[in-house]
Amino acid sequence: MNRYFNLIQIFWKTAIAAELEYRLNFVFAALSSLGGLAGSLFSLFLFYQKGYNFHGWRWEEALIVVGIFTFLEGFSSAFLSPNLNRIVKHVQNGTLDFVLLKPISSQFWLSFHSFSLWGLPDMLFGLTIIFYAGSLLGVSVGAYLISAVPLLFGMLILYSLWFILGSTSIWFTKIYNITEVLRGLLDAGRFPIGAYPPAYRFFFTFVVPVTFLTTVPAQTLLGRGDPVWIFSGGCLAVVLLILSNRFWQFALRFYTSASS
Numbered sequence: 001m002n003r004y005f006n007l008i009q010i011f012w013k014t015a016i017a018a019e020l021e022y023r024l025n026f027v028f029a030a031l032s033s034l035g036g037l038a039g040s041l042f043s044l045f046l047f048y049q050k051g052y053n054f055h056g057w058r059w060e061e062a063l064i065v066v067g068i069f070t071f072l073e074g075f076s077s078a079f080l081s082p083n084l085n086r087i088v089k090h091v092q093n094g095t096l097d098f099v100l101l102k103p104i105s106s107q108f109w110l111s112f113h114s115f116s117l118w119g120l121p122d123m124l125f126g127l128t129i130i131f132y133a134g135s136l137l138g139v140s141v142g143a144y145l146i147s148a149v150p151l152l153f154g155m156l157i158l159y160s161l162w163f164i165l166g167s168t169s170i171w172f173t174k175i176y177n178i179t180e181v182l183r184g185l186l187d188a189g190r191f192p193i194g195a196y197p198p199a200y201r202f203f204f205t206f207v208v209p210v211t212f213l214t215t216v217p218a219q220t221l222l223g224r225g226d227p228v229w230i231f232s233g234g235c236l237a238v239v240l241l242i243l244s245n246r247f248w249q250f251a252l253r254f255y256t257s258a259s260s
Contacts, residue, residue, distance in 0.1 A: 004104070004108060007104065007108075007112070008112050011112055011113050011114070011115070012112075012115040015082075015113075015114050015115040015116070016115060016117060019115075019116065019117045019118070020117075025118060026117060026118060026121075029117075029118035029119075029121055030121040032121075033070075033074070033121035033122045033125055034121075034125070036070070036073070036122070037066075037070055037122075037125050037129070040066050040069070040070065040190050041063075041066065043190070044059075044062055044063070044066060044190075044191070047195075048062070054191065054192045054194050054195040055192070055194035055195070056194065057192045057194060057195075060133045060136045060137050061133070061137065061192075061218070061222055062191070062192055063129055063132070063133035064129075064130055064133045064134065064137075064218045064221060064222065065189075065190070065191065065192050065214050065215060065218045066129060066190055066191075067126045067127070067128070067129030067130035067132075067133060068126065068130065068151065068154075068189075068213075068214045068217050068218055069126070069189050069190040069213075069214050070122050070123075070125055070126030070129060071122070071123050071126030071127060071130070071151075072126070072154065072155070072158060072186075072189070072213060072214070073119075073122045073126070074119040074120060074121065074122025074123030074124070074125075074126060075119065075123060075155055075158070076119070076158065076162075076183075077116060077118060077119030077122060078115060078116050078117070078118070078119025078120060078123065079115065079116075079119070079159075080158070080159060080162050081116070081119075082114040082115065082116040083110060083111055083112065083113060083114050084110065084111070084162050084163055084165075084166040085166070086110070086113075086114070087110055087166040087167070087169050088166070088169040090110075091169045091170060091255075094257070096255065096257075097257045100252070100255075100257075106248075106252075107163070107244075107245055107248050110163075110166075111159070111163065130221075134221065137222070139221060139222070143220075143221050143222075143223060144221065146220055146221075146225075147217050147218075147220040147221035147225070149220070149230065149234075150212070150216045150217040150220050150225070150229075150230050150233050150234075151217040152237075153212060153216075153230075153233040153234050153236070153237040154212050154213040154214070154216070154217060154233065154237075156237035156238075156240070156241055157209055157212055157213065157233070157236060157237050157240055158186070158213060159241075159244075160237070160240035160241050160243065160244040161182065161240065162182065163244045163248070164240075164243065164244050164247050165182060167244070167247050167248045167251045168251070170251040170252070170254055170255050171251070171254060182208075185204075185208045185210070186208070186210060186213065188200075188204050188208075188210050189204075189210040189213045189214040189215070190214070192214075192215050192218070193205065193210070193211045193215040194215075209233075209236060211229075212229075212232075212233040212236060212237075216229050216230065216233055
């Protein structure tokens with residue numbers, strides 16, 4: 001385990017050093033993040049400007065959902081996108097051969113090799129919104145710590161779904177549109193799940209598990225979390241994490257190396 005932690009430090013130090021060669025990009029990333037956050041807040045404001053509530057979600061409570069969504073957007077930009085989107089390039093260019101020859105887990109290498117600083121603004125802005133709304137609602141420190149558990153489950157679910165889609169590049173070498181479709185579906189998480197009609201709530205809970213990404217952590221933070229939903233989120237995260245590994249191993253059986 002220490003070996004893998006040391007590798008992560010080496011990977012990320014190298015990635016950060018490369019990113020810092022273009023420091024002005026951080027300014028543009030921060031401005032882009034502010035624009036995206038402003039769009040989310042404006043969309044939410046349009047619903048609440050005349051006193052409308054999302055089935056019991058007050059303005060401050062809905063802000064927490066927006067904050068969690070923004071944080072996960074930053075997590076995707078910092079950790080998932082720079083790594084998992086490159087699986088397609090490795091397959092296309094034949095460089096996946098070199099990954100498979102390394103004496104470490106190929107899934108680990110593909111998942112942690114890169115890190116992007118440009119996702120940090122979204123993560124920081126998301127946390128700022130969460131703490132701001134929490135201060136208005138009088139959320140305790142203990143509630144923040146407890147809500148970190150379903151939030152971690154949500155991050156694992158998001159990673160597993162992304163990696164499973166990335167693994168399909170073994171058969172379909174151009175899957176950028178698929179990942180964009182996934183991101184489009186996950187955009188539903190910017191609002192509480194109660195904002196949607198029953199059919200959509202079913203879809204975003206049992207088909208595309210958006211509910212476990214934002215709404216369940218927000219409910220837990222607000223003290224309204226159902227232990228059954230938190231436990232279900234944990235089970236789903238573990239199952240999808242194992243499934244992502246099994247699916248990757250299955251996909252590799254069909255991989256034809258560049259040298260063969």
